[in-house]
Amino acid sequence: MGALIRGAIFVLDDNIDTDQIIPAEYLTLVPSKPDEYEKLGSYALVGLPDRYGEFVKPGEIKTQYPIIIAGENFGCGSSREHAPIALGASGVKAVVALSYARIFFRNCAATGELYPWESVERLCDEFETGQEVSIDFEQNQLINHTLGKTYSLKPLGEVGPVIDAGGIFAYARQTGMISR
Template sequence: MAGDTPSRQISGKCFVVRDNIDTDQIIPAEYLTLVPSKPDEYEKLGSYAMAGLPPHYGQFMEPGKSKTKYSIIIAGSNFGCGSSREHAPVALGASGIQVVVAESYARIFFRNSVATGEMYPVECEARICDEFHNGDDVTVDMERDVVVNHSTGKEYALKPLGDAAPVIEAGGIFAYARQTGMIPSAA
């Protein structure tokens, strides 16, 4: 999101993972020296997103690319567990991911996703990661709180984002605080 005009309906190809995807799998520790506030390092951080995944998940990032062909991740339970690194949602956002739909999140990852405004962390009502495949065409509709797998024609209920949505759409917690007058805007 990070300051872009938000869309509450996101369509694209999905990448599917299962349970307990930790922050070391999302962005391995050796890339934490990259500084996301520097544009070239932000882009490089995105190119390493999901670099720690086991090979059986398939290829998230094509070699030599800084953006993935996927815009949506479908995940199982406890997505983003492990360390509290903010680099994890930032790397996903920098890679081109706009939304993660998971059965559940590690609390700190969910909070970091909202605070950075990089992508929407949406929870689904049911376990859907077993019913989606890499490359399925998907729409996540946060106005209707559903995710649609166009490859199968099935629709699944999502839990509403509630008060987190405007923070993400503003571009993160500091942008939201400035936008709402909680803290003064930079002159």
């Protein structure tokens, strides 16, 4: 696993659904095509209400926020794999949420796009977009450098090595479950 992820955060609250993460109109983009993968990332979180601000600046293809902090039920809605792919394509490395929709969590592992960390306590009410944080994989901790505070995260468990490998098929090949 990546030992440490550091960067600015984008803060969301509860029930961020897959239509907000990547609206249906962009599902025609094919993530296996490099140029369309980049376009998909540029549309990440465009379905959010205006109160959150811009996740990817107009004219850019990547976000300045490699970490998202969210509340409960992140990734609810449809089963589209495009949701974690769009976030990964935008430059997100991890989401730290109080809880996830089961299918979104599974799609994070299946695609290998980003790490779905679960927080022990509700962080989205305490944190603000733009604050600098680190996720320490060894200690299962989130350090908010802006606030000077450290928070516990639930261990990634068996999903960590799958994401490290680049997704479920890459992991299966790597571990000999399927032939290369």
